[in-house]
Amino acid sequence: MSTATLSGVCPECETDLTVPPVVQGETLACPECMLTLRVEDVQGGQLTLQMVEVQLRDWGQ
Template identity: 55%
Template sequence: MSTVATLCPECETELSLPPLTEGETVNCPECLLTLRVTHLEQGRVELELVEAELRDWGQ
């Protein structure tokens, strides 16, 4: 099982990821953000930040 190396687009930490498919999400162990795989091509992975929707609890 091979891994793919890429950088977190937010904190630029090097990530070593297992084989992924487009649309999967991963968490950066450094900045703890959730990232979505947007593009895979010839061992290259592009990631984008997943925007968290916060609920307004009326407080």
């Protein structure tokens, strides 16, 4: 019994990623650089990934 997977490349560190099925708009973390990535498109088992800018909170300290 095999599980379908999708492939993509981290746009920051160029690590090859293999992930379980995801849909457009989902986010995931690159295991190499820990960058948060958003799935922009899924076609033919290939993911198009985009970096997500993380907004740090300013707690006024």
